[in-house]
Amino acid sequence: MFIEGPTSLRFILYVLAMLLAAAPAFAAMEQCRFIQAKPEREACYQRQEAELAAKRKPEKPVDTTTLDSLKQMRQDDEAVYQSLHSICRGC
Secondary structure, three states: OOOOOHHHHHHHHHHHHHHHHHHHHHHHHHOHHHOOOHHHHHHHHHHHHHHHHHHOOOOOOOOHHHHHHHHHHHHHHHHHHHHHHHHOOOO
16 A cells, blocks of 8 residues: 655655745745734735745846837838839839
């Protein structure tokens, strides 16, 4: 019924270690809902939200140089087309 051997023991120790490592983080996130006073509970939620926001990766800034270079290329292309049109009227 129970699998014997060093592999199963390693697996059990691994699962136990993962549960113990995750417990403090889970406990920190769950403590706010047990606070009875509403102002302290809301302050706790705000602190947690600020901590989570700090952990998140910041959004990449919008790269406007690519957009500007595309606009410049379109203007250059239009100028070339106009010059070709004036050179080759009947083409």
